[in-house]
Amino acid sequence: MVGLRYIPDVTTLKLDIEKCTGCTMCTIVCPHAVFAIEEKRSKIDDADACMECGACARNCPEGALTVDAGVGCAYAIMIGSLRGTEPTCDCAKDASCC
Amino acid sequence: MNKRAHQANKPDRQTCCQPAVQIGDRDVSKLSRHWISGTIQTPVGQVPVVTTRLLSSDKIGSYKARWGVGRMASRVEPGLYAVGRPTDKSPVLVSANYKMSFDRLRSCLNGTDSWILVINTHGINVWCAAGKGTFGTDEIVARVRSVRLSEVVSHRKLILPQLGAAGVAAHEVKKYSGFRVRYGPIRARDIQAFLEADMKTTPEMRQVRFGIRERIVLIPAELVLSAKYALCAAVCFMLLSGLGPGVYSLDRIAEYGMASGLLILLAYVAGTTVPPALLPWLPGRSFSIKGVWVGIILAAGIWWYASHSPETFRNQWSVAGWLVIVPVVSSFLAMNFTGSSTYTSLSGVLKEMRVALPIQICCAVIGVGLWTIGLFV
Ligand code: SF4
Ligand code: SF4
Numbered sequence: 415m416v417g418l419r420y421i422p423d424v425t426t427l428k429l430d431i432e433k434c435t436g437c438t439m440c441t442i443v444c445p446h447a448v449f450a451i452e453e454k455r456s457k458i459d460d461a462d463a464c465m466e467c468g469a470c471a472r473n474c475p476e477g478a479l480t481v482d483a484g485v486g487c488a489y490a491i492m493i494g495s496l497r498g499t500e501p502t503c504d505c506a507k508d509a510s511c512c
Numbered sequence: 513m514n515k516r517a518h519q520a521n522k523p524d525r526q527t528c529c530q531p532a533v534q535i536g537d538r539d540v541s542k543l544s545r546h547w548i549s550g551t552i553q554t555p556v557g558q559v560p561v562v563t564t565r566l567l568s569s570d571k572i573g574s575y576k577a578r579w580g581v582g583r584m585a586s587r588v589e590p591g592l593y594a595v596g597r598p599t600d601k602s603p604v605l606v607s608a609n610y611k612m613s614f615d616r617l618r619s620c621l622n623g624t625d626s627w628i629l630v631i632n633t634h635g636i637n638v639w640c641a642a643g644k645g646t647f648g649t650d651e652i653v654a655r656v657r658s659v660r661l662s663e664v665v666s667h668r669k670l671i672l673p674q675l676g677a678a679g680v681a682a683h684e685v686k687k688y689s690g691f692r693v694r695y696g697p698i699r700a701r702d703i704q705a706f707l708e709a710d711m712k713t714t715p716e717m718r719q720v721r722f723g724i725r726e727r728i729v730l731i732p733a734e735l736v737l738s739a740k741y742a743l744c745a746a747v748c749f750m751l752l753s754g755l756g757p758g759v760y761s762l763d764r765i766a767e768y769g770m771a772s773g774l775l776i777l778l779a780y781v782a783g784t785t786v787p788p789a790l791l792p793w794l795p796g797r798s799f800s801i802k803g804v805w806v807g808i809i810l811a812a813g814i815w816w817y818a819s820h821s822p823e824t825f826r827n828q829w830s831v832a833g834w835l836v837i838v839p840v841v842s843s844f845l846a847m848n849f850t851g852s853s854t855y856t857s858l859s860g861v862l863k864e865m866r867v868a869l870p871i872q873i874c875c876a877v878i879g880v881g882l883w884t885i886g887l888f889v
Contacts, residue, residue, distance in 0.1 A: 418722055421797050424859040442695050442713070443677035445720035446855065466857040467643070469677035483678065484858035485643055487851025488799075488865055489737070491858075 425464040426482040427471075431455055433478035440470040440479060547618070552594045556660045561594045564622035566615055574612045578729060580736040586611035587635040592659040593618075596625035600666040603707060605696070606652065606676070608633040608641050620700040624707065627665065631655045642679030649681050653688045662690065671696045671711065674718060722854045727788045730852045734784040738845060742780035746773040755887050768826050775814070779838045782810050783845030788852070799856075800868035803846025807839025814838065826886050833883025840875045843868065 427448070436454040441447075445467065450459035456478070468483025546567060551558040577586050588609045595618060604627040607617050614630060621628075631651050633641035641647035652670070656662070672680060674695040682693035697706050697717035706713055753769030754760045786806045787794060794802035811834070818824065818831045825831045847868060850856040 418792055418853075418855055419797060420856045421860040421863055424863050425857055426859055439682065442718065443674060445675065445698060445718065447715065447719055463855070464857060465855050466859060467678040469642075469674075472679070472681045473677055473683070475683040482858065483643075485851065486853075486856035486858045486861045487848075488861050489848045489851050491861060491865060 419462065420465075420486075422462040425461050425466060426480075427458060427461060427464045427466065428480045429456060429458050430478045430480075433476045435476055437475060439473050439475065443469040443473045445469070547615075552597065555663045559592050559594050559627075559664075561596075562618050562628070564595060564618050564620075566619045570611075570615050574615065577612055578732045580733060588614045588630050590630045590632040590655060592661065592664065593628040593630060594626075595621045595628060596623070598625040598627050600664065602626050602665065603671055603711075604629055604661065604665060604669065605671045605703070606631060606673070608636065608638045608647055608676075610635050610637045610641075613637050616700045617703070620703050624704065626707075629655060629659065629661065629670070638673050639675040639678070642676045645679050647676045648679040649684045649688070652680060652685055656689045656691055668692055669694055669711075671706075673700075674698045674713070675720070720854045722791070724789070726854075727791060730849075731785050731788050734788060734845075734849060734852065735781070738780060738784055738848065742777060746776040746780075749773055749776055752884075752887070757888055768824075768830075771824050775834055775838065776841070779807065779810065779841035780845065782806055783842030784849075787842070787846035787849055791849075791853075798847075798864045798868065799850050799853075800843045800847040800864060800872070803843035804839050806846065807842035810842065811835045811838045827889060829886030829889060830883050831886075833879050833881075833886055836875055836879030836882060840872050840879060844872050847872075 434455045436451060436456065438451055438456075440456050441449045441451060446460070446463040446465060448458060448460050448464050449470070450457050464481070465486060466481050466483050468481055471479040471481045471483065546569065547563050548560045549563045550561045552561050573586055588607075588611055590609050602625045605617060605621075606629045607614050609630045609632055614628070617628060631647065632655070633646045633651075636644070636646060638647055652672075656670070662668070668691050670685070670691045671694050672682075675698055677695055680693065682695070685691060685693050694711050695713070696703060696711075697713050698720055699717070702713075702717045706717065750765060750769040750773040753772050754762060754765045756764055783803055783806060787799065787802050790806075791802065794805050796802050796805070814834050815831070825834075847864065850861050850864075
């Protein structure tokens, strides 16, 4: 995303290159172009762009990707810790999706 | 039955020659909505045909939803819908049953012949629902089965919005339903280009953006989210303004209380509207820091105002109090905008909050302390 970058060096995203078959699925689902395919394997090319949405890990057929997915929402985290639950997004958020 | 639906259901509209059967328990004739223009005959019965033109009532509906009004009423009944005159070869696009998502999709399908499979996300948009898992593998597999999609189309492909991927495992959908998932573009307006390009997305179509328009439409929801807290705080400050040496006094509320309440509301409006609008230009990566800048500018304005008309404020203590309180409020509200942004990670927000929240609390205590001293000196 041009111009907007969040706090660096925090993502929990991990790639187990041994399991990767280079199917390119992660490059298709990632909304922030985190991955690149190099020598028929995936590569984490821009880790700091990762928003931990979990799309890549869920769609990797080989289970080569892991990430602690969750909502990056301060309000949800506060509500979650007050209620003693996981942060959940119950607010009126609407991203521009179809 | 809807009159238009009745007229449109003429024999020449049929694509197959089987008798009408109802799909599951869905009675098509009861779906009389202005965006349904008729029905189309399929091997599993009549399927409603939707229009691709948005009427002003659709637009008003999405405008209201942005303000949090009638969001729950804006659901679309899950099931299969047709656009144009689709055949068994036409593409199947999967949508959430949030009216705004559905509207955006159908309005971008003008001139195409396609199917829309609306799944039940409880009236929540694709991205949020995917995060919660309601736009998920199980629901898609179950919906494909309940509408008997494999009897309607001869191919075995589903087109999903890319932002749904966080909730759906494509390989599992294939395993359990036989349908292969193709992730389409993020923005509905790229769908036609995607269909024409043999269902291939460009890197551009796959990247989420957070441009000024996308940010500005989120402002109403931010205002609504914090409105009740802001109003509560404003009333508290107003009432507390009656305190002072001697007895509680209504005169003081009239003299200083109104201004106090207004300052809280000002900080609330600034903190919810300015950071979203000016996000890329406010210095700092943390949203709480971006919010502090807005607060500092506002505080500078207050300071300037106080030096010109000091009678608005009780004394220097209360001015000092406001100079601390206002940046804290806008910093806190800006931090809450992380939830609506499209690029903040949970780990990042946790890291930001671990630093920002204690500072915000300390400053709030100091600010309110100064202001309270100002009540009594
Ligand atoms: S989805 Fe998994 S297997 Fe496929 S390229 Fe990415 S990491 Fe490799
Ligand atoms: S978690 Fe989401 S943003 Fe991060 S790499 Fe995976 S798909 Fe991309």
